[in-house]
Amino acid sequence: MAIFSKFFGRTVSEAAGVAAGLAVAAPLRPVVQLVENETWAVHPDRPVNVTEAAAIVAEDVEKDAWGVQQASWTGFDEPTFRAILGEVLNAPGLGELYEMWRRDLISDADFTHGLRKAKIETRWDAGLEGLHDVLLSSEELAAAQQQGFVDESRANAEGALQGVTEERQQIRFEMSGLPPGIVEGLQMLRRGIIDEATFAQIVREGHTKTKYTDDLLQLREVVLNANDYVANAIRGWSGRDAMVAGGALTGHTPEQMDLLFQNHGRPLSWHQVFIGLRRGGIYDGPIGDIDPAFLKGLRESDIRPEWYNLAWAQRYTYPAAFVLRTLVQSGDLTAAEGEQILLYEGWEPGLAKTVSAKWAQGTSAAAKEATAADILARYDGEKITQAEALAELEALGYPAEQAQRKLDVLDARRVVAAKGSAIGDLHTVYKKGGMSNAAVETALASLGVAEWARPLIVAAWETFLTAEGGTPPA
Numbered sequence: 264m265a266i267f268s269k270f271f272g273r274t275v276s277e278a279a280g281v282a283a284g285l286a287v288a289a290p291l292r293p294v295v296q297l298v299e300n301e302t303w304a305v306h307p308d309r310p311v312n313v314t315e316a317a318a319i320v321a322e323d324v325e326k327d328a329w330g331v332q333q334a335s336w337t338g339f340d341e342p343t344f345r346a347i348l349g350e351v352l353n354a355p356g357l358g359e360l361y362e363m364w365r366r367d368l369i370s371d372a373d374f375t376h377g378l379r380k381a382k383i384e385t386r387w388d389a390g391l392e393g394l395h396d397v398l399l400s401s402e403e404l405a406a407a408q409q410q411g412f413v414d415e416s417r418a419n420a421e422g423a424l425q426g427v428t429e430e431r432q433q434i435r436f437e438m439s440g441l442p443p444g445i446v447e448g449l450q451m452l453r454r455g456i457i458d459e460a461t462f463a464q465i466v467r468e469g470h471t472k473t474k475y476t477d478d479l480l481q482l483r484e485v486v487l488n489a490n491d492y493v494a495n496a497i498r499g500w501s502g503r504d505a506m507v508a509g510g511a512l513t514g515h516t517p518e519q520m521d522l523l524f525q526n527h528g529r530p531l532s533w534h535q536v537f538i539g540l541r542r543g544g545i546y547d548g549p550i551g552d553i554d555p556a557f558l559k560g561l562r563e564s565d566i567r568p569e570w571y572n573l574a575w576a577q578r579y580t581y582p583a584a585f586v587l588r589t590l591v592q593s594g595d596l597t598a599a600e601g602e603q604i605l606l607y608e609g610w611e612p613g614l615a616k617t618v619s620a621k622w623a624q625g626t627s628a629a630a631k632e633a634t635a636a637d638i639l640a641r642y643d644g645e646k647i648t649q650a651e652a653l654a655e656l657e658a659l660g661y662p663a664e665q666a667q668r669k670l671d672v673l674d675a676r677r678v679v680a681a682k683g684s685a686i687g688d689l690h691t692v693y694k695k696g697g698m699s700n701a702a703v704e705t706a707l708a709s710l711g712v713a714e715w716a717r718p719l720i721v722a723a724w725e726t727f728l729t730a731e732g733g734t735p736p737a
Contacts, residue, residue: 310336317348354380357391364395401427405435442468449482486512489523497528499562528567534609536573542607544576581607584618591622598623634659635669643673682710686720693724694733700725 311319313334320330327348334344354360354377363369369377371392378388399407404418415433422432443451448465451457457465459480466476492509495501501509503524510520531539536546547569550558557578561571581604582590591601598619605615635656642652649670656666689706692698698706703724704717712720725735 310334313337313339313344313347314351317344317351320348320351357381361394365397398424401425401432401435402439405432405439408436409440445469445471445479445482449479452480452483453485489513489515489520490527493520493523493527494565496524497562497565497567499559528565530567531570531574535577536570538607538609539573539576541609542576542579544573546570546573548572550575584608588622591619635661639669639673642670643677685710686712690724694728696734700735 310316310333316330316333320327330348331341331344334341334347339347355363357377360369360374360377364371364374374392375388378385378391383391398421401422404413404421407413408415408418415436418436419429419432422435423429427435442448442465445466448457448462452459452462462480463473463476466479467473471479487509489510492501492506495509496503496506503521506524507517507520510517510523515523530536540546548571550568550571553561553571553575557575558571561574566574581587584605587596587601587604590596591598596604601619601622602615605619606612610618638647638652638655638659641647642649647655652670653663653666656669657663661669686707689698689703693703700721703721707717707720708714728735
């Protein structure tokens with residue numbers, strides 16, 4: 264206020280009047296501005312523009328009452344202010360309105376109100392409301408038709424709603440989805456399910472450049488895998504060159520094929536290898552002398568070539584040990600020959616030597632027993648007398664006592680056999696009623712049957728006879 268007093272006196276009215284009068288004088292403009300500034304500082308009551316007041320209220324910076332007051336100071340009543348406020352307030356854009364509407368976050372009326380806030384004429388309400396449901400895109404419709412979820416009519420109808428003609432919609436249908444892959448296409452071609460034209464169509468629809476179709480057709484013939492070529496070589500059906508060439512068809516180098524060859528096939532069993540070495544075979548030895556049929560059997564058994572010579576060396580079968588013993592003891596084979604055969608059969612060397620020597624030692628004893636058995640057989644057949652039999656046995660080397668014992672044993676067997684025959688004859692006569700019980704017991708006594716056994720024999724015969732319906736003699 265000091266500056267006012269200095270230049271114009273003490274009253275604001277005076278200052279304002281002076282300022283108004285001086286406003287036309289440009290040189291005095293800074294002084295006038297200063298006066299205005301200090302005046303408004305003393306009286307900060309100037310209202311804001313009604314539109315700005317509505318915007319401030321819309322932003323919730325101030326409340327309605329403040330806005331109504333500001334409007335009144337500039338000549339606007341409350342209804343007018345509220346109308347201006349309604350115009351200032353905004354709604355979400357159409358995109359957000361549709362999203363909220365579709366999610367049931369706002370009502371139909373809210374959506375319509377949003378249209379009003381967007382300043383859209385009511386004539387467009389029905390059309391905009393008709394956009395509530397989102398359509399499948401033309402591409403989605405084509406895929407759905409391809410997968411059988413919609414038919415052609417529906418796909419065309421909904422495509423038309425998006426400005427896609429029926430022709431274009433069906434082109435998209437033909438382009439949607441993928442055909443079988445090249446590999447499956449070749450399999451179908453091999454089996455006669457499709458022809459080459461259809462295969463070419465598969466190539467086109469699979470987005471493969473069609474300039475490669477003829478090249479792809481060259482894959483129609485399936486090649487064997489590398490292991491098959493290796494197996495052929497192992498079994499002798501092809502050589503290494505063919506094996507390497509076949510492996511190259513699947514990208515295998517010659518070195519890789521050689522490694523596969525080494526990893527396939529099988530050896531002989533460890534015991535077969537041992538026996539083959541015992542019999543003079545050689546590991547990785549020559550195979551030129553092997554019988555062709557034998558060689559074919561080895562190859563088709565998946566035996567690797569380096570074992571062929573050892574297998575050929577053990578092609579023969581040798582007699583079992585008990586047959587070999589007889590041959591050595593009979594003198595048909597020597598002890599050395601018997602030992603060698605045992606070695607061929609896999610015997611431990613020391614044991615083979617011991618056993619074959621023992622067999623050879625038993626040769627004379629076995630021959631002696633065989634000759635003695637022949638003498639006793641001739642005596643039993645009554646072709647020589649007892650004296651002649653004794654003399655021959657003693658000449659063979661048996662002591663007189665041992666020779667006599669052999670004859671006594673043979674005689675005892677004769678007596679037992681004769682006694683059994685005689686008792687059988689008695690039984691036959693008894694069954695026919697030709698002998699009484701007492702006569703049977705007497706006859707048994709004469710045959711040397713023990714006294715206690717005689718009545719038991721007669722009682723048994725009597726029981727058998729009664730059971731057969733006969734009548735026992737008195």
